[in-house]
Amino acid sequence: MTTALSVREASKIFGGQVALDHVSIDVAPGEVRALVGQNGCGKSTLIKILAGFHEPEPGTEVTVDGQELSFSDPASSEAIGLRFVHQDLGLVGNLDVVDNLAIGQGYITGITKTIRWKQERAAAHEALMALGYDINVRMPVGGLAMSERTAVAIARAMSTRGAPSKMLILDEPTANLPGPEAERLYALVRRVADSGVAVLFVSHHFDEVFEMADSVTVLRDGKHVITRPVEGLTEDELIEHVVGRKLDEYDKEGHVRAHGDVVLELKDLSGAAVQGLDLTIHAGEVVGVAGITGSGREEVAALVFGGHGHGGEVVLGGDVLPQARPDISIERGMALVPAERHANASLMAQSLRENITIVDPGRHMSLGILRRRPEKADVTVWLERLDVRPSQSEFTMAQLSGGNQQKVIIARWLRQEPKVLVLDEPTQGVDVGAKADIHRMVDEAAAQGAGVLVLSTDHEELVRVCDRVIILRRGKAVDELSGPRLTNDNITAATIGRDSSEPAA
Structure with a gap:
């Protein structure tokens, strides 16, 4: 039987660094295959080879439905039946659904080259209905729910105006989706597979691996570790395959933090959604904020x-901070790791050294001259301390995986020994190993006396790292959970409207 995708001996080396090491996999038509592994394991490299972005090493062979793929040629990937939906979706928010579906493939036109809008709208509606989505195709995609935007991106990728689709490749498809919308995506993926198209999806969320996938392939350090059916596999076994060891269990009850003086006070803080938030954080304390999208949680970090x-006041170490002056916040000892890493934190074309030292460029200056050698040595210490892979100070940020990019941003701020560390979705889009590393960094920052504010939609993460968690609903703080009440279920219940003291139905 012909495979939908066959990869043989795929390898890729970047500047002496082996990113992919003789990886071979096969995916059958109609199969849903999860591709998992820690950041830097080779997942992205493999996807970019399939997409025609990277030229693999000699000896690599890839066939799609029996046809050989020409490397470093995106047009070949398209013509042979490979379809890609990347994490950022590649949609234009102020254009409607019809226009977004036409991106890359053009419009239906008549003899006079006039766009046939009626046919375009009908074709767009039909494509989305085939995926189970009844969407107003005249609506700008920026106004759609995240799952609906994902459906638009998949409908565009699956368009039959070119060669028939053989395989759909999804990169972190649920990274920005709340739970109910993620479940809609699971059903969409199953519809695609039921049509005979193979699906390969990259994910760091093991719950969706068990929910969506028929089988799973694990990569580690650029090598193939295992491919096996999901049935009969446990989450602990999958984690061990991914990280190469069992993760140490964290004893929260046996871990009590000592708290010092107040380092951050929010007094009647208000913004577009947040209303009258009062909050105090002590040195050595980790405080979380939870809330569904639209609760105000997503704007707290920037405020x-x-x-x-x-509105209101932000008081750092006893001093009221001026509004809209992040430079003064930094001077006074505050640090922020934002949720939108690429848009608001990373200098993708610059070196890791430059990304880390940008907030303190004068540390290694002498008489107006940058002392490059001690600066490199300083940065290398931080790269090794945070286990950034590869720990090469002159690599560009773009050469790193998402989890390692996040570690670089955290290194930038830990190097400053902040009084207050604000972390907005600190482990979004990172693998299970990097997530454990980042949690350890939060522990260490608190142990060294920083007050830490964590804003996250990952409730298990909040339980793991926080001393207490503030619940936001409709912009207001409605509950505070700590001690025995600080559980995943209680946070979830409180964010959607039930006080944690109420029994579950």
């Missing part, structure tokens, strides 16, 4: 750091 004007 605290000075990214936006606000």
Whole structure:
């Protein structure tokens, strides 16, 4: 039987660094295959080879439905039946659904080259209905729910105006989706597979691996570790395959933090959604904020750091911070790791050294001259301390996986020994190993006396790292969970409207 995708001996080396090491996999038509592994394991490299972005090493062979793929040629990937939906979706928010579906493939036109809008709208509606989505195709995609935007991106990828689709490749398809919308995507993926198209999806969320996938392939350090059916596999076994060891269990009850003086006070803080938030954080304390999308949680970090004007006061170490002055927040000892890493934190074309030292460029200056050698040595210590792979100070940020990019941003701020560390979705889009590393960094920052504010939609993460968690609903703080009440279920219940003291139905 012909495979939908066959990869043989795929390898890729970047500047002496082996990113992919003789990896071979096969995926059958109609199969849903999860591709998992820690950041830097080779997942992205393999996907970019399939997409025609990277030229693999000699000896690599890839066939799609029996046809050989020409490397470093995106047109070949398209013509042979490979379809890609990347994490950022590649949609234009102010264009409607019809226009977004036409991107890359053009419009239906008549003899006079006039766009046949009626046919375009009918074709767009039909493509989305085939995926189970009844969407107003005249609506700008920026106004759609995240799952609906994902459906638009998949419908565009699956368009039959070119060669028939043989395989759909999804990169972190649920990274930005809340739970109910993620479940809609699971059903969509199953519809695609039921049509005979193979699906390969990259994910760091093991719950969706068990929910969506028929089988799973694990990569580690650029090598193939295992491919096996999901049935009969446990989450602990999958984690061990991914990281190469059993993760140490964290004893929260036996871990009590000592708290010092108050380092951060929010007094009647208000913004576009947040209303009258009062919050105090002590040195050595980790406080979380939870809330569904639209609760105000997503704007708290920018308000605290000075990214936006606000009502009320932000008091750092006894001093009221001026509004919309993040530079002064930094001077006074505040640090922010934002949720939108690429848009608001990373200098993708610059070196790791430059990304880390940008907030303190004068540390290694002497008489106006940068002392490059001690700066490199300083940065290398931080790269090794945070286990950034590869720990090469002159690599560009773009050469790193998402989890390692996040570690670089965290290194930038830990190097400053902040009084207050604000972390917005700190482990979004990172693998299970990097997630454990980042949690350890939070522990260490608190142990060294920093007050830490964590804003996250990952409730298990909040339980793991926080001393207490503030619940936001409709912009207001409605509950505070700590001690025995600080559980995943209680956070979830409180964010959607039930006080944690109420019994579950």
